[in-house]
Amino acid sequence: MDFFSFFKKKNTPASGSVARDRLKLVLVHDRVNCSSQVLEMLKTDIIKVISNYMEIDEEELDIQITQTQSEENNGTVPVLYANIPIKSMRKMQD
Amino acid sequence: MSEVIVITSGKGGVGKTTTSANLGCGLAVLGKRVALVDADIGLRNLDVVMGLENRIVYDLVDVVEGNCRLKQALIKDKRYDGLFLLPAAQTRDKDAVSPEQMQKLCENLKEEGFDFIIIDCPAGIEQGFKNAIAGADRAFVVTTPEVSAVRDADRIIGLLEANGLNNPMLILNRLRIDLVQRGEMMNIEDVTEILAIDILGVVPDDETIVIATNKGEPAVSNLESRAGQAYRNIVQRILGQEVPFMSLEEEPVSFFEKLKELFRH
Numbered sequence: 001m002d003f004f005s006f007f008k009k010k011n012t013p014a015s016g017s018v019a020r021d022r023l024k025l026v027l028v029h030d031r032v033n034c035s036s037q038v039l040e041m042l043k044t045d046i047i048k049v050i051s052n053y054m055e056i057d058e059e060e061l062d063i064q065i066t067q068t069q070s071e072e073n074n075g076t077v078p079v080l081y082a083n084i085p086i087k088s089m090r091k092m093q094d
Numbered sequence: 095m096s097e098v099i100v101i102t103s104g105k106g107g108v109g110k111t112t113t114s115a116n117l118g119c120g121l122a123v124l125g126k127r128v129a130l131v132d133a134d135i136g137l138r139n140l141d142v143v144m145g146l147e148n149r150i151v152y153d154l155v156d157v158v159e160g161n162c163r164l165k166q167a168l169i170k171d172k173r174y175d176g177l178f179l180l181p182a183a184q185t186r187d188k189d190a191v192s193p194e195q196m197q198k199l200c201e202n203l204k205e206e207g208f209d210f211i212i213i214d215c216p217a218g219i220e221q222g223f224k225n226a227i228a229g230a231d232r233a234f235v236v237t238t239p240e241v242s243a244v245r246d247a248d249r250i251i252g253l254l255e256a257n258g259l260n261n262p263m264l265i266l267n268r269l270r271i272d273l274v275q276r277g278e279m280m281n282i283e284d285v286t287e288i289l290a291i292d293i294l295g296v297v298p299d300d301e302t303i304v305i306a307t308n309k310g311e312p313a314v315s316n317l318e319s320r321a322g323q324a325y326r327n328i329v330q331r332i333l334g335q336e337v338p339f340m341s342l343e344e345e346p347v348s349f350f351e352k353l354k355e356l357f358r359h
Binding site for chain 2: 016020031
């Protein structure tokens with residue numbers, strides 16, 4: 001941060017960090033070979049299965065592939081992250 | 095002890111051929127016996143970058159098909175003893191050679207007593223890539239700090255590891271220090287963190303590369319060239335020496351220049 005940067009427009013982040021963040025996201029998908037179509041199909045199936053047991057908030061449902069630190073080596077591994085808000089449990093009949 | 099190194103990238107135009115030429119020359123300057131192999135069949139280029147385009151009689155496909163002996167096809171460099179080029183065929187396509195034939199060729203080059211065999215890989219992930227990596231012992235991945243090049247590099251790293259070429263090393267090419275300092279280009283850490291591989295060297299964007307390529311004289315022998323210095327450092331690291339990364343600080347910009355910059359926004 002130098003004297004002159006004070007005068008420059010500040011509202012947009014520099015494109016270098018934009019590039020980095022976009023790349024990180026795109027590579028997560030590339031590496032697991034999972035397209036957004038596949039993810040959408042997976043989402044539909046998950047809703048179908050879970051709906052057998054509980055009523056869920058489909059609007060607020062969030063499914064994505066992200067990365068987490070691997071426990072074995074120092075690298076990162078992809079994880080399927082799902083946040084599924086439950087409205088109520090269905091009554092189980094058996 | 096000889097080693098086959100493949101220079102690859104996925105994306106075209108990031109500097110594979112320039113890197114191959116410079117590393118080959120750099121190793122030869124230090125007295126190593128080096129064979130440069132242009133594996134980009136149909137799009138021959140290493141010969142012009144090396145300034146050896148007028149000396150080609152036989153090519154890689156001729157050797158593989160048995161039209162000539164290996165020694166006949168190897169072109170001796172005009173500047174450095176111990177540096178030889180095996181040019182690609184220009185009028186054939188990638189299918190003219192198989193991975194098995196490339197493996198055999200690499201074995202034969204090792205038997206010729208070369209310390210290093212450097213293979214300039216074509217862009218892409220198809221047959222030409224598979225041929226180029228078939229006989230390699232290790233791989234260097236060249237990328238520039240751009241989203242397209244880094245994405246392709248990531249794909250290539252995956253394919254290299256799937257083919258048993260573990261621990262490829264990264265050469266980050268054409269880094270614009272001024273852009274990095276303004277935050278308008280990914281920096282070294284961004285790229286190495288994303289690709290999660292070890293970095294072998296960083297080559298700054300440098301007009302001396304363009305000039306050197308125009309003349310057919312690799313910049314590694316130009317002591318004034320910053321890119322040449324970066325390649326000399328990489329050569330030292332290949333030979334197992336620890337060389338600190340060169341300072342990538344830009345020359346301090348004058349107050350007047352900064353004022354001009356300010357009014358452009």
